Amino acid sequence: MQTANETMNQINIEQLNKDIGLFPQVHPVTEDMNITHAGVSRLVMLDRYAFKDTEKVTLTKGDFVVLTVKDDPKFPARGLGYIVSIDWQQAKAEVKVEPEFRSVLDKPEEVETGIINRKLDVIDKPLEVFYEQIAKRNATGLAAVETDEAKRQESFQQFYNELSNLNFIPAGRVLYGAGSETDVTYFNCYVMPFIQDSREGISDHRKQVMEIMSRGGGVGTNGSTLRPRNALARGVNGKSSGSVSWLDDIAKLTHLVEQGGSRRGAQMIMLADWHPDIVEFIISKMQNPRILRFLIENVDDEVIKQQAKAKLKFTPLSATERDMYQSIVNYKNVEGRGGFTDAAIADAQEKLDLGGNYDVHNSEFLTGANISVCLTNDFMDAVENDEMYDLRFPDVESYTKEEMKAYNEEWHESGDVREWADKGYKVRTYRRMKAKDLWNLINICATYSAEPGIFFIDNANDKTNATSYGHKVVATNPCGKVA
Incomplete structure (x- = not known):
């Protein structure tokens, strides 16, 4: 198997530097550069963070490229290779894949020779093939805020020394974005405020999620402020489709938005343990028909049975x-x-x-996000003491005009039904269930489908210093869940 250094020897550095001259953001390769990384780290560096000739204006025979070696709709695999030939009319290229990435190829002759044909739109030419090039670009971008030229050069050198010596490695979005002169975010992940419970509020939230993801950020959303399924929507004299349906709509953005760089985005979507839709939420991503049948046949809670039946699909x-x-x-x-x-x-x-045959309905539901349940101390106490637990939500169906005005203006600032009740607003208990039944359901689904995760939201708020600034923890981003 070729090493990274052996592969680098095949790259025509002289020609690469000429190509780099067309891109002022990219620093040329110099003799003192030596960090290429190896294995997965190398692939990630080149695929995720290296600056690329995305328009392929310099792409030619012999070029070193990053490409999709396995074009699977759900589980594509990326790899490295060299251009053998290009058919510009058909927008395809013949690529010789490096040996370490050939095992995922479908045809025996492809595995043996490494030669595959791929569309040009899944092939990228990295112009930064050494980590030091990325470090120079990052240092240039980070130092650019200095208005004095001497100070800018000093800051550049300080940044570059730390980065090139691997004393400090920025987050992925900084590696990709700093100095690239593109409109991408320097933050990896974001947590959104609670969603205002209205069509406008959901649309605004969705728009912001889409904007963040298009610029490379991951997003965390807590949907607990959305009214439960079949709750009255008096403005249109109808009923709500429920929080879980709206959250699925937001999750679909992951499949739709191509981020800055070469990756799809990531979302974390959460729902509080007190929300009336919590059972539907927990079961929503279960893909194992046997477990759904187990729930139907073995649990006592009728709503759990009902939701499991709704997810289970039977074809005679x-x-x-x-x-x-x-x-x-x-x-x-x-x-x-x-x-x-x-x-x-x-x-x-x-x-x-x-x-x-048993299968599941809507197997793609919520697949654009990881999901987690926000666990409160009240719920965990009820589990420990084997008590009943109330699933509650603001009683929007009985609110006066003035109360509804307060709900529209204040509920999404609170996002906690306990706090809402303490303020004196009416809260409706939709149902009571054994806390242990809900806890066991979380554990069963997490065991057999790896979803949902759990997030101890009261503990997070007890320990965060954000409360000193008048803020509170709403959710986590995708990096912060507990699986």
Whole structure:
């Protein structure tokens, strides 16, 4: 297998520096540069953070490129290689993939030779192939705020010394953005304020999430201020589709927005344990039909059963399928079994016993985000003491005009039903359930689908110094969850 240094020897540095001359943001390769990193670190550096000729004005035969080596819609794989030939009319290129990235290729001849054909839009040419180039660009960008030229040069040198010696490595968005002269954010992740519970509020929140993600930032959202499913929306004389549906709409932005750089975005979406939609939220990303059936058959809580049934999809066997599975089972006692394994026969018998196949409805629901439950001390106390727990929300259906005005103006500033009740506003208890049932549901779903995570929001607010400035913790960004 080639090492990073061996690969670097194949790059025509003289020609690369000529190409770099077209891009004032990029610093040329010099003899003192030596940091290339290796393995995954090298790929991430080149794919995520290196400045690229995205318009491909310098792309030519022999160029070192980053590309999608496995073009899977859900799980694409990136790798490194060299341009063998380019068909500009078809907007395709033949690329020789480096050996360490060939294992994911589909065809044996591709694995052996490393030669693949890919569209140009999944191929990028990095102009920064040494980490020191990135460090120089970053140092230039960070020092640019100095108005005095001598001070700017001094700051550049100080930044560059720290960065190039790896004494300090900035966050990914800084590595990508600083000095690039692009409109990207220098912050990796953001937490949004609570959403105002209105169409306008949701639209404004969605717009801000989209803007942040388009500039490279990840976003954390707490949807607990959105009214629950079927709650009255008096302005349109209708009912709400519920918090979880609106949060799925926000999560879809991850699939829609291509970020600055080469990656998709990341979102964390949270809901409080007291919210009436919490059971739906917890089950919303369960992809395992067996666990959904287990919940239906083994839990006592009717709402949990109802939500599990709503997620579970059953497709009856067709006559042809029934005959096929029966034919497989009929070989059970036949010598040789017609080539069917014990596992195949057992699977066919199970299909016949069930009368069909179990799957899940809406398998893409909320897949644009990680989800976590905001756990309060009140809930954890109820779990520990095996008590009932109230799922509550402001009683918008009974509010007067004046109370509704206060709700529209103040509820999203609070975002906590306990605090809202303490202020004297009416709160409706939608239902009571055993706290342990909810806690067990979180654990079952987290065990078998890795979602939801948990976030101890009261603990976070007890320990943060943000309260000294009149602020509070609303949620975390995707980096801060507890899985």
